[in-house]
Amino acid sequence: MSTSTLHPAQRVLLGPGPSPVPARVLEALAKPTLGHLDPQYLEIMDRTSAMLRTVFCTENRLTLPISGTGSAGMEACVVNLVEPGDTMLVVVAGVFGGRMAEVARRAGATVHTIDVAWGETASAEQIQAALEAHPDTKLVGLVHAETSTGAHQPLVEISQVVHQANALLLVDAVTSLGGIELRVDDWQIDACYSGTQKCLSCPPGLSPVTFSPAAEAKIADRATPVQSWYLDLSLIQSYWGGPRSYHHTAPINMTYALHEALAIVLEEGLDARIARHARNHRALRAGTEALGLRYIPERSLTTLNALTVHEGVDDARVRARLLGDWGIEIGAGLGPFAGKAWRIGLMGEGSSRRSVDLVLGALETLLAEQGAPVERGAALAAAAASYDREPAEQGTA
Amino acid sequence: MSTSTLHPAQRVLLGPGPSPVPARVLEALAKPTLGHLDPQYLEIMDRTSAMLRTVFCTENRLTLPISGTGSAGMEACVVNLVEPGDTMLVVVAGVFGGRMAEVARRAGATVHTIDVAWGETASAEQIQAALEAHPDTKLVGLVHAETSTGAHQPLVEISQVVHQANALLLVDAVTSLGGIELRVDDWQIDACYSGTQKCLSCPPGLSPVTFSPAAEAKIADRATPVQSWYLDLSLIQSYWGGPRSYHHTAPINMTYALHEALAIVLEEGLDARIARHARNHRALRAGTEALGLRYIPERSLTTLNALTVHEGVDDARVRARLLGDWGIEIGAGLGPFAGKAWRIGLMGEGSSRRSVDLVLGALETLLAEQGAPVERGAALAAAAASYDREPAEQGTA
Numbered sequence: 044m045s046t047s048t049l050h051p052a053q054r055v056l057l058g059p060g061p062s063p064v065p066a067r068v069l070e071a072l073a074k075p076t077l078g079h080l081d082p083q084y085l086e087i088m089d090r091t092s093a094m095l096r097t098v099f100c101t102e103n104r105l106t107l108p109i110s111g112t113g114s115a116g117m118e119a120c121v122v123n124l125v126e127p128g129d130t131m132l133v134v135v136a137g138v139f140g141g142r143m144a145e146v147a148r149r150a151g152a153t154v155h156t157i158d159v160a161w162g163e164t165a166s167a168e169q170i171q172a173a174l175e176a177h178p179d180t181k182l183v184g185l186v187h188a189e190t191s192t193g194a195h196q197p198l199v200e201i202s203q204v205v206h207q208a209n210a211l212l213l214v215d216a217v218t219s220l221g222g223i224e225l226r227v228d229d230w231q232i233d234a235c236y237s238g239t240q241k242c243l244s245c246p247p248g249l250s251p252v253t254f255s256p257a258a259e260a261k262i263a264d265r266a267t268p269v270q271s272w273y274l275d276l277s278l279i280q281s282y283w284g285g286p287r288s289y290h291h292t293a294p295i296n297m298t299y300a301l302h303e304a305l306a307i308v309l310e311e312g313l314d315a316r317i318a319r320h321a322r323n324h325r326a327l328r329a330g331t332e333a334l335g336l337r338y339i340p341e342r343s344l345t346t347l348n349a350l351t352v353h354e355g356v357d358d359a360r361v362r363a364r365l366l367g368d369w370g371i372e373i374g375a376g377l378g379p380f381a382g383k384a385w386r387i388g389l390m391g392e393g394s395s396r397r398s399v400d401l402v403l404g405a406l407e408t409l410l411a412e413q414g415a416p417v418e419r420g421a422a423l424a425a426a427a428a429s430y431d432r433e434p435a436e437q438g439t440a
Numbered sequence: 441m442s443t444s445t446l447h448p449a450q451r452v453l454l455g456p457g458p459s460p461v462p463a464r465v466l467e468a469l470a471k472p473t474l475g476h477l478d479p480q481y482l483e484i485m486d487r488t489s490a491m492l493r494t495v496f497c498t499e500n501r502l503t504l505p506i507s508g509t510g511s512a513g514m515e516a517c518v519v520n521l522v523e524p525g526d527t528m529l530v531v532v533a534g535v536f537g538g539r540m541a542e543v544a545r546r547a548g549a550t551v552h553t554i555d556v557a558w559g560e561t562a563s564a565e566q567i568q569a570a571l572e573a574h575p576d577t578k579l580v581g582l583v584h585a586e587t588s589t590g591a592h593q594p595l596v597e598i599s600q601v602v603h604q605a606n607a608l609l610l611v612d613a614v615t616s617l618g619g620i621e622l623r624v625d626d627w628q629i630d631a632c633y634s635g636t637q638k639c640l641s642c643p644p645g646l647s648p649v650t651f652s653p654a655a656e657a658k659i660a661d662r663a664t665p666v667q668s669w670y671l672d673l674s675l676i677q678s679y680w681g682g683p684r685s686y687h688h689t690a691p692i693n694m695t696y697a698l699h700e701a702l703a704i705v706l707e708e709g710l711d712a713r714i715a716r717h718a719r720n721h722r723a724l725r726a727g728t729e730a731l732g733l734r735y736i737p738e739r740s741l742t743t744l745n746a747l748t749v750h751e752g753v754d755d756a757r758v759r760a761r762l763l764g765d766w767g768i769e770i771g772a773g774l775g776p777f778a779g780k781a782w783r784i785g786l787m788g789e790g791s792s793r794r795s796v797d798l799v800l801g802a803l804e805t806l807l808a809e810q811g812a813p814v815e816r817g818a819a820l821a822a823a824a825a826s827y828d829r830e831p832a833e834q835g836t837a
Binding site: 048049050051052053054056058060061063064069070071072073074075076077078079081082083084087090110111112113114115117118142145146149150238240246247248268269270271272273289290291292293294295296297299300302303306366372377 | 445446447448449450451453455457458460461466467468469470471472473474475476478479480481484487507508509510511512514515539542543546547635637643644645665666667668669670686687688689690691692693694696697699700703763769774
């Protein structure tokens with residue numbers, strides 16, 4: 044007798060993550076489990092690291108997936124780079140900046156936050172001023188793609204300011220890696236973490252990280268042990284790198300899935316993939332604005348669209364109908380936007396004309412049902428006009 | 441053009457883990473990814489927790505899989521139960537006791553170790569004496585199934601001694617859960633962690649944990665925040681339990697695999713499964729002893745068999761031949777046993793007559809090749825005699 048009742052539905056995942064997973068990645072996940080010291084698995088690790096370097100646009104030696112989800116990657120970066128008493132500046136412009144500050148406090152850092160209104164981004168001048176106020180700052184952390192607000196934080200000028208102050212730069216790229224331009228070496232990012240379940244279109248479970256030579260040196264020069272044994276990169280790198288010393292049993296099958304997801308990214312090409320995310324975002328933007336929805340951030344991500352819900356529309360009911368009748372998941376608002384915003388992700392496999400038309404059509408129907416002033420047909424027409432203005436190159440979705 | 445070259449071989453995993461994964465579990469892993477707040481996923485979480493309670497033999501409310509491998513579960517237990525300055529006793533009788541002590545030191549505990557020779561186990565008298573020497577001890581940690589030595593640590597008397605001293609008991613059950621008797625409630629274990637890739641026959645990536653009401657109270661009464669945000673059980677339980685507050689994105693597909701692996705355990709029945717592990721262990725023991733191999737521990741686990749290699753036999757060459765020519769993985773010795781021992785796991789799906797005969801036959805051939813004094817045919821005959829003495833109940837492997 045089977046006690047199993049495991050029959051998950053086939054959703055269209057257009058929320059803030061996980062994003063839709065291609066069949067090829069799910070098939071990779073189900074390949075035979077190897078031992079974590081099997082020569083075949085060691086090769087798969089090496090190829091995975093190499094592909095991660097290409098996607099992060101880096102030559103950093105220390106580039107690998109942490110054996111946990113994106114928040115484990117955040118914690119790995121912070122606890123390895125911070126020693127008790129170190130001063131760290133964190134830009135807080137949403138949930139994930141706030142989380143980074145909290146993780147740093149728990150690691151014993153003296154944390155100063157640069158608080159930015161939700162939906163906005165920090166300027167290089169703000170960072171400069173904070174660095175002048177706290178000249179002993181060793182690490183500056185901020186979120187490239189704030190999943191809670193949809194805001195896209197520019198990094199190039201900030202990186203210059205941070206390095207002029209002899210600090211290191213830590214960047215959360217959970218919702219940008221593989222979907223938005225992110226050039227770790229060119230932009231002199233010292234540590235960067237992401238998740239597998241966003242623009243890489245792999246199931247959640249691993250967190251790709253990369254560390255610059257300066258960040259590696261900081262880790263090597265620590266006076267105190269990293270507070271987390273599980274996330275101690277000096278131990279983890281001995282398993283992923285040269286001596287192959289056993290540390291923990293890696294999540295073998297999840298590595299297969301990440302390997303395959305990265306291969307898909309490289310087959311499409313990073314530039315083409317970023318252009319695809321931008322094109323589908325602009326079409327969604329044209330369509331949602333035709334529905335009377337408004338973008339929260341001035342600088343929107345192309346991967347995640349945070350929109351204010353019309354006054355009087357029942358946010359939760361619309362999302363429940365989308366999931367129940369269309370099988371479409373979109374995200375709710377968080378924090379100050381709870382009940383007032385939707386977050387529509389077009390990430391990885393989910394960034395397609397099919398997704399854009401599907402979610403626009405369903406939202407139009409549901410908004411009309413709720414009495415919002417929508418003109419039937421206008422959203423899809425606006426999206427179509429956007430696609431006509433910038434046709435996809437042949438062979439891209 | 442595909443850049444993927446992901447073709448892992450079909451190994452026979454008879455090392456210290458991962459163990460062989462049934463096709464049904466791999467199929468579950470590849471089912472469609474749901475969102476981490478999808479009502480269908482929340483149901484799968486609830487059923488997974490309920491099945492874990494049955495397998496842990498507990499009614500503990502706080503029973504769930506941590507989003508990391510077994511070492512993440514170890515760290516979760518320690519950092520939630522220890523506050524800086526707390527005194528903790530740890531039995532060190534191999535790699536994993538040593539790891540627990542190190543994790544506790546990094547969490548700020550004052551750690552006293554009870555050092556036991558590798559291969560041996562601790563007695564209640566030793567624990568009692570250590571508790572008398574350190575009467576402020578708040579937590580006693582030890583390893584039920586020491587994967588580095590194959591020793592089986594009895595727990596019942598020790599639990600009484602620990603509770604008489606008003607301390608809490610933390611148990612590493614990575615290599616025992618689902619394969620060896622482990623009764624969390626009856627034995628009054630306060631916190632226990634395991635891994636998915638051992639006797640549950642699921643790929644690595646999650647760590648089932650359970651906490652008694654006393655351990656939950658200790659967590660609730662903490663004066664300081666848990667140093668790890670990712671592993672903070674007061675936050676994690678709000679996602680797994682009542683309010684379903686978002687904490688981190690759970691490893692969705694790995695939860696499917698664990699769900700299916702637990703369903704398989706319950707279909708077989710825990711007692712039948714434990715009896716199967718014991719029966720196959722005794723047959724392997726009869727066979728390996730007929731080959732002149734000797735068990736390292738006096739009290740051997742039934743799930744993992746640690747054996748001394750004959751003087752003059754090239755350990756690494758035998759393991760390489762086993763993997764290359766038979767596709768069989770067994771484990772090397774660790775620490776003082778490096779180069780001198782093999783660790784043969786018969787865990788979960790791998791605990792079968794097929795595994796026993798396969799590994800005995802291959803070892804006999806390889807030992808004979810290396811000039812060890814083996815009598816051809818004796819190992820399989822000894823195993824067969826063991827099976828004849830205790831036939832399997834109908835329907836079990």
